[in-house]
Every structure is written in C-alpha cells, then in structure tokens.
Amino acid sequence: MNHFSYNRRISREVKVGNIIIGGNHPIRVQSMTNTPTLDTKKTVKQIVKLYEAGSELVRLTVEDEKTAYNLLNIQNELKKHKINVPLIADIHFNYKAALIACDYVQKIRINPGNLVAWEEDKLNPESELKKITERISPLIEKLKKNNIAVRIGVNHGSLSRRILERYGNTVKGMVVSAIEYIDIFSALNYHDIVLSMKSSIPQVMIEAYRNLADIIDKKNLNYPLHLGVTEAGEGISARIKSSFGVGALLLEGIGDTIRFSLTEPPEKEIPVAKKLVKRIELMSSILRSSNSHPEQNTANQTTRLNNSFTVGNYKSPPLVGVYLNKIKLNDVNSKLEISEADFLVLSDKLKLKDYKSISVNKKLFNEINLKKLSENNIQTDNNILTLDLRHSFDLFVLKEYPQVKILLTAPTRNYFYDIKKFLRNFNEQKLKNDIYLLYRSSMPIMNTVLFSSCDLGSLLVSELIKGIIISNPKIKTNSLLNICFEILQATRLKITKTEYISCPTCGRTQFNLVEATKKIKEATSHLPGLKIAIMGCIVNGPGEMADADYGYVGSANGKVTLFKGKNIAGRNILPEDSLKELINIIKSDGRWKEKT
DSSP states (O other): OOTTSBOOOOOOOEEETTEEESTTSOOEEEEEOOSOTTOHHHHHHHHHHHHHHTOSEEEEEEOSHHHHHHHHHHHHHHHHTTOOOOEEEEESSOHHHHHHHTTTOSEEEEOTTTSSOOOOOTTOHHHHHHHHHHHHHHHHHHHHHHTOEEEEEEEGGGOOHHHHHHHOSSHHHHHHHHHHHHHHHHHTTOOOEEEEEEBSSHHHHHHHHHHHHHHHHHTTOOOOBEEOBTTBOSHHHHHHHHHHHHHHHHHTTOOSEEOOOOSSOGGGHHHHHHHHHHHHHHTBOSOOOOOOOGGGOTTTTTTOOOOOOOTTSSSSOOEEEEEEOHHHHHHOOSGGGGTTOSEEEEOTTSOHHHHHTTOOSSEEEEEEOHHHHTSTTOOGGGEEEEEETTSOOOGGGGGGOTTOEEEEEOOGGGHHHHHHHHHHHHHHTTOOOOEEEEEEOOSOHHHHHHHHHHHHHHHHTTSOOOEEEEEOTTSOHHHHHHHHHHHHHHHTSOOOSOEEEEOOOOTTOOSOHHHHHHHHHHHHTTOTTOEEEEESSTTTHHHHGGGOSEEEEEOGGGOEEEEETTEEEEEEEOHHHHHHHHHHHHHHTTOOOOOO
16 A cells, blocks of 8 residues: 555445445535424525535434424425435434434434443443443344434543543543444444544544544444544634544545534535545545455555654644745735744745845744755755755755755645655654745635645644745735644644634524624634633533533523533523623633733
C-alpha cells in the first residue's frame, strides 16, 4: 500500500433503502431534521429541503412510540412529493420506539449508552452483558426480518453509567461500549451495521475511530464508519472543527458516510460536507477491489498511515504568520491587517525597502531558495528557506545548515501526503531544522477554510510544526490570519478565543437553540480561554459538557438548566432570563471582563 496517497479502508457494504454505504461506493453525505417529528408537515418540508440540497440519507428524532408511529405518515407524504430518500430513526432511551420504527424506516440509530437500562452485578459483570443481549435480541430479530440497517452510535457525551464507572469518560470507554454491542449483534448473525464514535473534541473522536477501526478489522468485522464531530457549533469555527476532525480520518482512508453537525438550519450542512468529500475523493490514486464480505478482507489497514498525535514537543504553541508578496503589500493598507501575526515572511521577489512602508514590530524572515543558501554570507537567523515540493532536491544539503528555518509548501490537491512524505524522510535523516508550513491557495474562501483546516489540522497534531501560513490573493490578510487561529483553536494547540460546544439541534429541542447560541456568542466572545457548552437537550449534555467551564442545556417545557463545570448552577430558567443568569454565574467566578 502507498502510504502517501489516498487509500480508503476496505469496508463491507450496508444497504440502506436505495443507498449503499461502504464498499466501493461514494462517501455518503447525510443530515438530520430539527423539527418535531410529530409535526408531519414541518418535518416533510425539511426533509425535502435536505434532499434537494443533496442529503443522501436523513435522520429524524424518535422520542417515543407515538412519534415512531408517525413515521408512516411522513413516508406517505414523501411519496406524494416523489421523494425517495432513506430515513433513519434516531433512538435514545426508548427501546419500544426502536421496535416500532423498524416498520417505517430504512435504518435505525441506537446509542449503547442509553438504549436499555441495566442492573449492576459486581460479583458477575458478565451477567450484565447477558441481560443486555436478552433485552435487545428481539430488536435484532426484527431488524433482520425487515432487512433494516442499524447504526451503533457511541457518543462521548452519553456513555452508560456502567461504562463510566469502569473506564471513565475516555476513548477506551467509547471503544468498549461499541465493541460490546458489535459482539452481541454479530453473534446473532446480524451484520448490516454502521458504526460511529462521535465527540465534540476532534482529537477524541479521531482516536476513538482509529482504535475501533483497528479492532474490528482485526476481527474481520469491517463495518462501514459514519464520521462526525458532534456539537461542532456554527459559523467558520464549526466548519473548521468539523473539517479537521472528519478530514483527518478521511485522509487516512477511514470513513464511509459523514455529517457536519452545525448549529444552523440543517440544509446548510450539506454543501460544506460535499465539498470535503469531493476533494477527498479527487485524491484517490488507486481503485479498491470490490469486496463486501468481511471474512475475505483480512489485510485491511495493516499499513495505515501513522498519524498519531505528537502534540507538546515544542515548548510553545505554533506561530501564525503572513506571507508578503506584491499582492499582499498592496492589500495591507494598515498595520491592523497584520497586527495579530506572530511573524512575517518577505517574498524573495521583494526587497527589504518594500517592507518598510508597513514596518511593524514583528519578526521578519527573508525568503531564500537553495541557491542563496549556498552563499557564504547568508544570515540564517533572518532567513527562511522555502522548499516547494513540486521540485526535487537533495535533503542531505540541509545537514550543513541545521539552524536554517524551512518553509514547506506543496500543491493543495495532495498537500497533506506530500508534506507527510517529506517529513518522514526529514526525520529519517535526523534533521533538526524548524519546520513552518505554507498553504498556498487561490480557491474561494470556503474551499480554503475547509481544505486548509483538514490538511494543516491533521499535520499540526501529528508532526512537529513551528508555525503556519495560509496565502491566498483572493482573501484579505486578516481573514487568513483568523482561519489560522481557528485551526489552532480546533486542534487545541493555541486557545485565543472563547470556545463553544453547541449541538446541531433536533426534534427534542424545545427552544430556539440557533438564536440562543448567537446571543451567547455575542455576549461572551471576548472571553478567550472560556469553554461554554450550549445543548438542546440532556441526551449528550452532561458528557459533552465535561470539558466545558459552563453549560446551557435545554430541559423540560422549553426551560433551561445552567451548569458550572459538571454541577447544576440553576434550574427551570426561562430562556429570556437565561443569558443574564449565565453571565452572573461567570461574574461570580471572577472570570467576566467587560468588552473594550
């Protein structure tokens, strides 16, 4: 297997209505409605919007038996609209609703953390799994009878108490939770399974998917994987967080269907997810052999690209820079454009006098090439050597200049793999130069946002990178800097902003979460380092908020519960009063600052 090009993990095929997930089939894009599923008219209208936007599967909240029965009405209305899109019933807590939903949808999603209750037996832990098997066996039989697929969807935020007590809120706990259910389903000869391991923290979900893929592939149970960063939030930051988390796995060949969970109207998720999928699939350099039988896929991913985290080897977080050429010199009309930059690189096409017109108190590197490097009078402290990986060169020459800083760049289409290949050779030569990454793009801003966060984010958490630059003549310099800082925020290598964990909403949400998120961000975005979770309901709330400083969670009758850390700080608060109460809690902790 070629380590330095896109090679997709071999997974079995799972049929969901008229769509097949896995195998040689395209990476599928899907989303979820946020309307009350009992409201047939609103739900059908939103499904039509999602379908027209390009969603290949649509998931709906199914809270109880009454909602499950209403799925028939939704299916009938969709037939009138001539919409043939597979529907997925999203089940939490209500086992009976899962059984009913099997009659009306093409797939159900279950959560091992809350599907069935359990009774602890400390003297005989194996009896607990036996009880779970007995309770879900009728569901498995109905899935088989109706030819319905299932997603075993583990969430970092809703692991069962049994798992939490033994493993804590950890990646290992997530993997064990999934494997328990996989073993139960496969032992009963049911294999139409899709798996997910979601978290609001990209690094957690990346590690969870990697670990799970390794385990199930060794067992020859190569089920397809549904990727997503849950509670990613909204706006540019959410797109960067999702593109980093989902993209890092896709670059490794892991992933058969994806969702971008945005706190926005769900149809807005589809275009950005499709852009990432299209870009990843363009990287494909080989055709995989068609094989949907797990027992034949024995060689799956034994040579998967090593992309394990190496965060923390530098004493300080990565730096963010600006690449100055003639275009950018004309663009930079004031010092404010580059005031946030840590360093500047002056193009070798410019002279120092060109820089003086915008001189600010920044570290300045003069760009040099290999020819200049050989000159005897070179001043290495103020120079940075640009290596464009489109051209060949001998790495051995760098041994003579260990203090020279290197600015790496490569074509965007294969950027990640080209940089990885160079860095492997660089490390094998035991070179010690500081590495900076230059991501050159001429794409529209959204493509630049998605693809740079996918590539740079993946490299930042797996390699030793001193600094990053994104260069694009079509995008303002301060916007490029903001993208860089958002990437560092998503990777948690440098926190410069308030961090928000907000869910994409679903039919369980009883207040306007999109509007609430917007108001909370407007009021608190000037508090860098603070983590605020904004959750529509209790399903994932407590677990996903474990890493947050404060939580804002929807509760019964459209009211709000506020958290400080893991502890409840206020109950049954009216939405119109909730923001003021949240600010008061932050103030009481001494962490509030007035806007300047």
